[in-house]
Amino acid sequence: MKILTALVFIISFGAKANYLEDNLRRENWNGVEVVWLEDDSYPIYDVSVYFSAGGYTDAKGKYGETQLAFDLLSTGTTRYKQKEILNTLEFYGASYQASVTHEFSSYNVSGLVKDAVPTMKMVCHMFRNATYPNRELKKSVKRIKTGLRNLPSNHGSLASRIFRQASLENTGYENPVGGTLKSLGRISSGDLKKKIGFFNDEVKKRIYIKGPKEMKSLKAVFTNDCKWGSGKTVVDTPKATKKERKGSANTVYLAVVPKANQAQIRIGNFMTAEEASRDYELRDFTSQYLGGGFTSRLMQEIRVARGLTYTIGSYASEQNNYGRKGISTFTKNETLVETLSAVKEVLEKSFKEINDEHFQMAKRYAKGSYLFGLESTSAFLSNLIYFDHVGRSYDEIYKFPELINGLTKDMVKKKAKELFNP
Known part of the structure; x- marks a missing residue:
């Protein structure tokens, strides 16, 4: 079924010169910008x-409260208990599902x-009237803490968590959005109600929709039930700079x-705001060429x-x-040094020479995997959210194959050295 769905989406996506150009409309619902892909292909x-x-x-000291505020919306409201909410939905x-990063959050x-x-009425009711019952909060926190305490038995997850904190030290992004053993225990129901109130009433929002013209009926729901209007707050997060990089x-x-x-191995560092805001396609392709697939x-x-x-894999995300x-x-354990030496050897070779057959194969893989990364509607909307958040044009989605074709081996060698010079 998943394969069939993907094929149908790709066919409909590629049938027109520019799906966005033909279907995208922008509206203003009570001061909230709406990005709407009006599409009646399916009743979903x-x-x-x-x-x-x-x-x-x-x-x-309360890291994780935003994630909890979104994740526990369905645990109870002033009118409904958790079971009633879940049964209704x-x-x-x-x-x-909620998604929380350091810079922005989304709810799909x-x-x-x-x-x-009726579904969105219930969701709006959750946002406006969540009570975060203490019993449910304690159960959730206990479950998360149990997972964190069990990290030493999951060597890969433990290594990634340590690497993340060490590599992002002093940037303002070193604390995980999911919280820590210490911080989670400090979060109360009152903290979560205050947090979701902040997101409801103060934070600037943007609504993304894919669906037929009947979705216009949601305007009244967002206005009257969610009571979302022209929030003004856009949180200024710190721009990472080279001065935060400590050590050699x-x-x-x-x-x-x-x-x-x-032995788990993690090699890398953070990218500065300046590094993260340029060469998007070149950076993504370079990391894929080095470690993005078999x-x-x-x-x-x-x-x-x-x-x-x-x-083994490599990444460069922003x-x-x-x-x-x-x-x-x-x-x-016995091959740790040998593995580190081999990784260094592969990287240094890539800084100097790139085989043409491997290069062309990587280009084909990059173009194909990019399309499959947009196969689901939620993934496509997430891509639009990301583009708007970082200030990129939607046109880049359709120009991606052309941009990849324009990359040269010299460009990739230079970018590889910039990203992964050991």
Whole structure:
């Protein structure tokens, strides 16, 4: 079923010269900008609400409160208990999920068009009247803490968490949006009600919709039930700069886990705001060429040719005011040094020469994977949200193949050295 859905989407997406140009409309609903893809191809809808604030607004020592405020909206309101809310949303076949980053947050809801109004009425009721019962908050916090305490048994997750905090130190983004063992215990129901009130009444929003003309009926729901208007607050998050980078290029952090039978490896650093705001396609392609799939250079050399690991990958991702770049893998304890040396060798070779066959193969992979990354409606809306957040043009979506075709080996060699010079 998933394959069929993907094929149908790709066919309909590629049937017109520019899907966005033909279907995109912008409206203003009570001071809130609406980005609407009016499409009656299927009797389903997707709604994503963008909030121009995220985990960076968490109070000091209460990291994770924004994530909890969104995740626990359905645990109870002034009118309904959790079971009633969940039964109602399940009855309407609705899917709903929150996403919180340091810089912004979003809430996605999808379902059948015929049920859009009652579903969104319930969602708005949750946003406006969530009570965050102490019992449910304690249960959720206990569950999250249990997961954090079990991290030492999940070596990969533990390594990634340590690496994230160490590499982002002093940038303002080092604390995880999901909170820590200490911070989660300090968060009260009152904190969450205050937080969601801030997002409801003060934070600037933007609504993204994909669905037929019947979705116009949601205007009254957002205005009268959510009571969302022209919020003015856009949280200014700090711009990461080079001065936050501590230590030398060869700083090593060692996390000792007793009786561990493998060595987790994380190599990288954060990107400054200036680095994150340029060369989008070149940066993404370069990280894919080096470590984005089975045919990438790191995978072919470190796994296939030398058998030092099962998987290895590289990434270079950004938000508006910072980004992260890195290489992730693992190996046996006995082959740690050999693996590090092999990674260094592959990178240094890529700084100097790039095989044309590998280069063209990577271009084909990049163009194909980009399209499949837009196969679901929620993913497509998330892409639009991201583009608006960082100030990019939607036109880049359709120019992506052309932009990838225009990349040269010299450009990729230079960018690889900039990103991953060991």
